[in-house]
Amino acid sequence: MKYPLALTLVLAALLSPFASLAEVAPDEIVVPAEIDTVAPAPVTGLTARDYVDNSDAGDKIVLSWELSADDGSGEGDVVAYELARSTVEGETGDSLTVVPAGATRYIDDTAEPGTVYRYTVTATDGANTSAPAISGPVAGRRSFFQPMRLPVLVLLGIFFGMVLIFTQLAQRGAELFVRRIPGLNAIEEAVGRATEMGRPVLYVPGIGEIDNIMTIASLTILAHVAKITARYDTPLIVPTARAVVMSAAEEVVKQAHAEVGKPDTYDPDNIRYLSDAQFAFAGAVNGIMLREKPAANLYMGAFWAESLLLAETGFEAGAIQVAGTAMVSQLPFFVTACDFTLMGEELYAASAYLSREPKLLGSLKGSDWMKVLSIAIMLAGIVLRFAGHDAFVNWFRTQ
Amino acid sequence: MSATLIWTTIGAILTLCVYSFLYKDNPFYKFAEHLVVGVSAGYYLVIYYFNFVQPRVVNPVFLLRYGGDPIQFAGFEWWMALIPGILGLMLYARFFPKIAWVGRWPLGIYVGGYAGLGLSPVMQARVFQQMEANALPLTSITNVLLIVGLIGTLTYFFFSMKHRGILGGLARIGIVFIMVGFGASFGYTVMSRISLLIGRVNFLLVDWLHLL
Numbered sequence: 001m002k003y004p005l006a007l008t009l010v011l012a013a014l015l016s017p018f019a020s021l022a023e024v025a026p027d028e029i030v031v032p033a034e035i036d037t038v039a040p041a042p043v044t045g046l047t048a049r050d051y052v053d054n055s056d057a058g059d060k061i062v063l064s065w066e067l068s069a070d071d072g073s074g075e076g077d078v079v080a081y082e083l084a085r086s087t088v089e090g091e092t093g094d095s096l097t098v099v100p101a102g103a104t105r106y107i108d109d110t111a112e113p114g115t116v117y118r119y120t121v122t123a124t125d126g127a128n129t130s131a132p133a134i135s136g137p138v139a140g141r142r143s144f145f146q147p148m149r150l151p152v153l154v155l156l157g158i159f160f161g162m163v164l165i166f167t168q169l170a171q172r173g174a175e176l177f178v179r180r181i182p183g184l185n186a187i188e189e190a191v192g193r194a195t196e197m198g199r200p201v202l203y204v205p206g207i208g209e210i211d212n213i214m215t216i217a218s219l220t221i222l223a224h225v226a227k228i229t230a231r232y233d234t235p236l237i238v239p240t241a242r243a244v245v246m247s248a249a250e251e252v253v254k255q256a257h258a259e260v261g262k263p264d265t266y267d268p269d270n271i272r273y274l275s276d277a278q279f280a281f282a283g284a285v286n287g288i289m290l291r292e293k294p295a296a297n298l299y300m301g302a303f304w305a306e307s308l309l310l311a312e313t314g315f316e317a318g319a320i321q322v323a324g325t326a327m328v329s330q331l332p333f334f335v336t337a338c339d340f341t342l343m344g345e346e347l348y349a350a351s352a353y354l355s356r357e358p359k360l361l362g363s364l365k366g367s368d369w370m371k372v373l374s375i376a377i378m379l380a381g382i383v384l385r386f387a388g389h390d391a392f393v394n395w396f397r398t399q
Numbered sequence: 400m401s402a403t404l405i406w407t408t409i410g411a412i413l414t415l416c417v418y419s420f421l422y423k424d425n426p427f428y429k430f431a432e433h434l435v436v437g438v439s440a441g442y443y444l445v446i447y448y449f450n451f452v453q454p455r456v457v458n459p460v461f462l463l464r465y466g467g468d469p470i471q472f473a474g475f476e477w478w479m480a481l482i483p484g485i486l487g488l489m490l491y492a493r494f495f496p497k498i499a500w501v502g503r504w505p506l507g508i509y510v511g512g513y514a515g516l517g518l519s520p521v522m523q524a525r526v527f528q529q530m531e532a533n534a535l536p537l538t539s540i541t542n543v544l545l546i547v548g549l550i551g552t553l554t555y556f557f558f559s560m561k562h563r564g565i566l567g568g569l570a571r572i573g574i575v576f577i578m579v580g581f582g583a584s585f586g587y588t589v590m591s592r593i594s595l596l597i598g599r600v601n602f603l604l605v606d607w608l609h610l611l
Contacts, residue, residue, distance in 0.1 A: 152522050178558050210506065211513035244509070247493050247502065277439035283417070283432045290424040308592075332585035343577070345556045368559040374530055375550055381534025382546065396531045 039128040040078045041069035048119050048135035051107055058113030058140040064105045068123035068130060071101050077125040083108075084120040092120050092132065111140045151396050159370050167362025176361050178353050183322060186340035187221075187350075190296035190320045191228045200235035200270075201225065202294035204310065206301020206325070207241040207281060210248055213348075214326050218301035219245075219252050220351035220360070221324070225298060226256030230265060238271045239288060241281040246273040282306035286313040299323040299338070300347065303330045311337035324350060411607040414599060456484040548576035 043065040051060035063083065071078035078101045085108065086093020096119070099106055111117060116139045123130040170176050194201045203225055205218040222238065229236040236253065240246040250271045257266040274284040286309065289297065297314040299307070299321070307323075307330040314321050315337050323334035324342030334341045342350055345367075352360035381393040416431035459480035486508060492501035533549055535542040551573030554566060562570040604610045 149519070149523075152519055152527065155526070156518070156522060177560070179561050181558075211510055213514075216510065244490065244506065247490065248506065250493070251503075275436045275439045276443040277435070280432075280435040280439040284436050286420065287424070287429065287432050305592075328580075329584055329588060332581040332588070335581060336585065345558075349558045365559060368557055371553050371557060374526065375553055378530055378534050378546070378549075381530070382537065385534055385536055393531055393534045396527050 036077070036125065036127050038075065040071070040075060040123045040125050040130045042130040043068050043081065043121050043123055043133045046119070046121050046133040046135050048117070048138040050138065050140050052143050052146075058142040059109060059111050061108045061111045061117060061119070061138055061140055062105065063108065063119055063121065063135065065121055065133065067102070067104060070125070071123065075125070078123045079126050080124050082122045082124055082129065084122075086118050086120070087115060089118060089137075093118070113140045113142060115139055155373075158373070159366060162369050163363050163366030165362075166365035167358050170358035170361045176365055178349065178361070178364065181342065181346050181350055181353060183324065183340040183342040183346065184350055184353060186320075186322045187225065187298065188228065190298065190322050190339075191225060191232075191234065193320055194295035195229075195232040195234045197295045199293055199295035200237050201229055201296045201298065202285075202288065202292075202314075202319070203236060203238045203298045203300070204285060205238065205240060205245060205249060206299070206303050207278060207306065208245075208302030209242050210244045212302045214302040215245060217348050217351040218324075219248055220355055220357075221298075221300050221347075222249060223252045223256050224354040226253045227260055230257045230260045230262050233262075233265060235267070236270060237288060237292065237294060239274050239281070239285050240272065241274060241276060241278070243273055246271060278304060278306055279309075282309045285310055289313050289317045289319070293317065294319055297321045299325070299334065300342075301325065303327055303334075308333040308337065314338075407607050411603055414603060452484075456480050460484075547572065551576055 045066040048061055048063050051062040068078050070076060080098050080100055081103060082098050083096040083106060084093050085096045096108060116137045118137055119135040120132045122132045191201055203222055205222060206215055208215040226236055238249050240249055250268060253271060254266050257263050275281045297319045299310060303325050311321060311334055321338040322340045323338040324347040325331060326344045326347055331343055349364055352364040384392045413431050416427040419425055420428045460477050486505035489505045490502050493499045537543055551569050554569040555573035560566055
């Protein structure tokens with residue numbers, strides 16, 4: 001063979017790419033990576049039911065299932081569970097969420113109340129998904145009764161019971177004691193002063209709507225004031241900020257005039273709707289105070305920022321002023337600028353005290369004893385907490 | 400002269416008209432007062448119609464009855480929207496003396512409905528949560544003051560007995576706490592009112608006169 005060395009070199013160059021193969025030790029065998037084509041086992045025992053919690057808007061469905069046989073055992077390759085939701089039978093529907101391996105429960109809080117859903121849960125190992133487990137149809141429903149609100153029902157029952165008992169007692173003529181509220185004398189003095197001076201009384205029932213409990217209490221006091229002014233032929237001006245309150249005030253004042261036997265002296269022009277806008281109302285009432293010069297200003301009801309505007313203007317005009325509101329933020333201004341102030345519940349007590357209406361007296365007494373019960377419960381809670389027992393206080397937790 | 404300058408000037412003039420009340424009642428204040436009362440009445444009429452009457456009565460009736468997009472009223476029947484509309488119209492019966500009594504029905508439904516709906520939430524928020532939150536251990540001065548003040552305040556508003564003896568003492572403690580609270584609330588609110596005044600003066604000196 002001619003040129004053996006050259007031939008050898010050429011062969012070596014041609015075969016060099018395959019040299020690495022020749023470097024493998026005879027006892028090592030390279031096997032290509034196995035591709036996982038086996039799907040994990042499906043979950044079992046999938047259930048879906050309406051989830052009831054304290055809010056219970058009917059928008060929560062709870063899913064529960066048993067782990068796939070390949071989650072933590074078997075193949076042990078489950079990495080997650082894919083959840084889907086459908087409103088159509090036979091369809092998988094839209095993907096809802098993915099929960100990690102090991103999870104056996106999920107709460108879907110995006111359900112529409114009343115809509116029927118079917119849920120699908122599949123186990124996945126990253127490459128393959130199991131056969132789907134499909135739940136039966138389920139719909140979220142608002143509960144008729146929320147067990148967490150039982151304490152509310154119990155205490156409301158006690159409160160209503162007390163109110164009914166005291167109302168019955170009042171209707172049968174029993175003497176229900178209500179202590180005298182100092183501001184009430186001031187109302188009658190104010191009206192008397194206006195009568196002596198021949199000037200009108202201005203009664204502002206606040207700017208709350210008719211559903212506001214302060215407005216309702218104010219209208220009860222208005223009835224009492226209207227009877228006094230009707231009896232002495234003193235003009236009574238009632239500016240209102242709400243149309244419905246105006247119509248209720250008209251009823252009250254007209255009725256008061258009829259009860260004292262002077263229906264002809266009722267002047268509907270004195271019951272005025274001014275404006276729904278807060279400061280437009282305040283400006284207009286200020287104008288009334290300076291132009292019509294009432295001798296007595298009574299502010300009874302729900303007030304907001306306009307309270308000080310009214311009270312200061314009335315003070316500058318020289319009127320005697322009596323206020324009553326349960327708006328804690330406005331009470332300081334009335335206390336500062338008015339001659340007398342009915343604070344908070346004194347406004348409601350005043351309406352019961354003046355009218356002596358059995359229902360009002362009954363509710364006043366009922367709420368009084370409810371306060372006693374509240375204090376007793378708090379003191380009991382303090383003592384029990386001190387002794388390390390929280391169950392009593394926790395029973396009142398309704399959220 | 401730009402539109403912005405015109406409206407700013409009008410706003411500034413009306414502001415000064417209202418502030419003139421600090422001196423005494425005068426025609427400028429009367430003009431501003433009557434203007435704002437009249438404008439607000441017309442403004443609220445439009446607001447109430449487009450925010451309440453149209454979306455809650457007109458739209459459901461016409462869209463559901465005569466076609467349109469029913470999705471927004473899912474679960475609604477067209478005639479259901481007529482009920483509040485009729486109740487609202489009944490309120491106008493008071494302008495006719497012979498049937499004025501008809502106006503009391505919607506008033507009763509309105510007041511009774513709101514009272515009933517508010518009963519449970521108010522009981523929870525203003526009674527239960529307060530009772531639970533105030534059952535505090537007497538381990539700090541803050542807790543002791545809180546509980547003493549709370550019991551004193553509740554006692555002050557107890558109307559079934561005269562405030563004498565122990566009850567009178569507790570009520571006196573309560574009124575002290577109430578007045579301290581009022582003082583703090585007064586100071587806080589005065590601060591916020593001063594900031595409103597600063598805003599107005601800012602409007603006059605910066606936005607209108609460009610002095611600052």
